[in-house]
Amino acid sequence: MIDTLIQGILLGGYYAVITCGLSFMFSVMRIINLAHGSLAVAAAYGLWLLASKFGISPFTGLLIVLPVMAATGWVLQRYLLERSARGGALLPILTTFGLAIVIDNLMFEQFGADTRSLAPFIGSLSYDSWELPGGTYVGKLAVMTMATAIALLGGLQVFLGRFALGRAIRATAEDPDTAGLVGIDARKANALAAAIAMVTVGIAGAFLGMRATFDPYSGGPQLLFAFEAAVIGGAGSLWGTLVGGIVLGLAQSLGAQVHPQGFLIGGHAVFLAVLFARLFFTGAPFIGKIGFYKTGFTKIRAAIRSTP
Amino acid sequence: MTSVTNGITIERWTRSSRLALGSVALALALFAIAPLALGAGAIDRLTALFIYVILAAMWNALAGFGGLVSVGQQVFFGLGAYFTIRLADAGLNPFLSLFAAALITGAISLPISFFMLRLKGGEFAIGMWVISALTHMLVNLDRLIQGETGTSLISLNVYDSGTRRVVIYWLALASMAALLGILFALLRSRAGAAIQAIRDNEDAATSVGVRVIATKRLLFVLAAFGIAVAGALWLATATTFQPKTYFSVQWTAYMIFMVLVGGLGKFEGAILGAVLFFVIETFFGSMGVWYLIGLGATAVVFSLFLPHGLWGEIERRFDLRLLPVGYRLKLPGPTKIQWNQ
Incomplete structure (x- = not known):
């Protein structure tokens, strides 16, 4: 039982890594990228190609794949998403x-x-692992994934809070027009945010490939997991992503103990339960903005709704 | 046609739209007697076409008119097929099972709508996909289905293959005509005015007292029912039920392609899109993976450059409305003001 819980929590580390790009893009551009999972799988294939054809270790391979992913994000935002977002x-x-x-x-x-x-x-x-007192084993890779998740989320937090570029992205997320008035190029900030999101997607692809197997159609399920973790953890902070990932990982690990198909069912069920609870008890938003709650408009709408 | 002062008229039916409705009736009549002249292969292909038209029209009703883009509509396609298997296994006539299954699926969509409709935009889109993935897993748990191995609609075997083919063809034709008719009537009714107001601007519609959620729920349930009919009919033509095939997101990809190319939010657009999809599939379907890449790329291009699809373009260029669901204002003189733009 303890073993299942530990595995579930560590699995949450992977979900946090794959989720942070999705919720980051949503919080800045208000776009849910449905190609998110497919792009992660594409990054995994990139690493696989470098490793199997040129003998480059996946960790070294990231030095090539991540800049490519960043460029992909930039291009994606500038030439596709920006244009289609104008149509509604x-x-x-x-x-x-x-x-x-x-x-x-x-x-x-x-x-x-x-x-x-x-x-x-x-x-x-x-397959290496450490033995914990009490005879439980934790995989080194799983611990590494969790450490990466924490480092990634912490790094994003510092970047958004302390750096001018990070503040520009936050300002754009809050109100692109006003950000423009104070000299922030919203298009650039969005493209930068997309590039950062794609870097995290590249890292997620690396862990996906290292901890499990993937095939060309693995992107759909990965998108669903990322979306579920984002909604579960959607309390409005980057760290909510980690909580969401852990809850999802736990639900799947516990589900797998109950039934062979319980892994997926457990994850989907906990997602729907959280959604249900949040909609009916608080009426709160689902995926929040980075580092701050949805304010203003949501509150006004809630006030209008509660007036008889 | 209602006359107002100053020679301004509000028109709905025009000469071209009366002509179009006549041609539709004629086409349906021709389709109805077509099996007398057609071979088995052609009948099967046309049955597929009718199912595509249903899928496109229903997805368009939801996304184009209700503003609800879902990537999980395969859940209703799969459930329509699944309940047909279940009911037929319980001893109900297989042809009756098709429609009973669609009714059950429509009924199930109602409780789903109560919380899914509170999601917005992309959250609704992927949320529906989660519903579909979960339903797929739950259907797999049913022992009758035997997991991914699947099962088949055995009770259809009591009919010889010729009769079966023609009956399914007529059922598909009748379902398509009925569902299009219901949608057309709905869009022209009072509820239709509300639906089109939501399509054009949801906040503005709310402000003039349109009951947005109730109207969207109507479309959601109709789409679920229609897509379940399509799934059940598809099962009847294919006879085998493998959950993976029916709950595949590929169905939604087809629906999105048809509606985007034909014209999102245009009644005629969905039909045009389905016909185009059918033609493309007939000629390029054998190209396998490149065909799918082509479909995806076309969807991307249309979403970027022609978001109102081919029919939107035709309507704009030639000022043509064949099956009008709105009204428009006609001023004396050469300029025409379009009512809903």
Whole structure:
């Protein structure tokens, strides 16, 4: 039982890594990127290609893949998302969904249906573990993933709070027009945010490949997990992402103990339960903004709703 | 046509739209007698076309008119098929099971709507996908389905294959005509005015007293029912039920493609999109993965450059309305003001 709980919590570390890019993009651009999971899988394929063809270790490979992901994010925002967001809130959903189909099938065309993994390229790290007092084992990779999640979230927090560029992104997230008045280029800030989000997606892809197997169509499930963790943890702070990831990881690990299909059912069920509870007891927003709650408009709307 | 002062008229039916309605009736009549002349392959293909039209029209009703983009509509497609299997297994006539299953699915969509409709935009879109993924897992738990191995609609075997093919064809044709008719009537009714107001501007619609949630719920349940009919009919033509195939997000991808290309929020657009999709599938479907890449890329291009689709473009260029669901104001003289733009 203790073992299941520990594994569940550590699995949450991976979910936090894959979720932070999704909720970061949503909080800044108000866009949910439906190609999120597919892009993570694409990064995993990139690392796999470097490792299997050129013998580059996945960790070194990240030095190549992450800049490519950042550039992808920039281009994606400047040439696709920005344009489709001008046509209303619904179009980016369709654009990114179409993009996901293109990416998935291109990967299928290129790499075939075989499942791949980065585990063979990272030596003993994929199965090494530490023994805890009481005879439980924790995988070194899982601990590393959790540490990365914490470092990533902490790094984003510091970047958004302490750096001029980070503040520019926050200002754009809050109100792009007013940000423009004080000399912030909202388009640039958004593109930068997308680039940062894609870097985190690249890191998520690396851990996806190292801890498990993936195939060209793994992107859909990864998107769902990231979305679920974002909604569960959506208390309005970056750290909510970690909480959301851990709750999802726990629900899946416990579910798997109950039934062979319980892993997925447990995760989806806890997502719906949280959604249900939040909608009916607080009526609160689902994915909040970075580091601050939705204010103003939401409050006014709530006030209008409660007036008879 | 109502006459107002100064020669301004408000029109709904025009000469071209009366002509269009006549042609639709004629086309339906021709389709109805077509099996007398067509071979087995052609009948199966046309059945698929009718199912595509249903899917496109229902997704368009939800997204184009209700402003609810869902990437989880495959849940209703899968449930329509699943309940058909369940009911037929319980001894109900397989053809009756198709429609009973759709009714059950429509009824199930009502409680789902109570909390899904409180989500907005992308959250609703992916939230529906989660519902679909969970439902897929739960259906897999049913012993009758045997997990991903699946099962088939055995009770259809009592009919010989020729009769079966033609009956399913007629059922698909009748379902398509009925669902399009219901949607057309709904959009032209009082509720339709509310629906189109929501499509154009949700906040403005709320401010003039449109009951947004109730109206969206109506569309949500109608779409669930229609898509379940499509799923049940698809099961009847394919006979085998593998959960993975029916609960696949690919169905939603098809719906999005058809509606985006045809024209989001245009009644005629969804039909046009389904016909185009059918033609493209017929010619390029054998190209496998490149065909799917092409569909995805086309969807991206349309969402970026032609968000109102081909029909939106035709309507704008030629000022043409074949199956009008709105009104428009006609001023004396050459300029025409369009009512809903």
